[in-house]
Amino acid sequence: MVGTLTLNYESDIMEEEQEKKHKQGRPWKKSFTYWTFEEADLKRKEILSENSDMEAKVKRYFVTVGEQFVVKTRKIQKTKEVTD
Numbered sequence: 001m002v003g004t005l006t007l008n009y010e011s012d013i014m015e016e017e018q019e020k021k022h023k024q025g026r027p028w029k030k031s032f033t034y035w036t037f038e039e040a041d042l043k044r045k046e047i048l049s050e051n052s053d054m055e056a057k058v059k060r061y062f063v064t065v066g067e068q069f070v071v072k073t074r075k076i077q078k079t080k081e082v083t084d
Contacts (some may be wrong), residue, residue: 028057028072040069047073 030049031084034040044056056073 025076026074028074030079031056031073032071033068034069035069037069040071043071047071 001058032040032043037057037060044058047054047056053076054073055076056071059070059072061068061070
């Protein structure tokens with residue numbers, strides 16, 4: 001007896017699409033702008049040491065006269081605890 005294999009491709013594709021959806025986090029705010037990475041990195045470290053509820057990063061931007069480094073900040077997103 002030969003068995004038959006049935007696949008439901010549509011449901012498999014829909015499940016994959018649901019798994020791929022990325023939930024957007026809180027927006028980043030441009031807080032400080034510097035001409036050198038070293039200055040921006042010092043400010044980022046200062047922010048992180050003073051505020052335990054903040055995230056900070058340095059992004060490089062190209063402008064017409066060269067490049068600038070922007071320190072971006074945001075509050076840490078609190079996750080909801082799941083209770084059983």
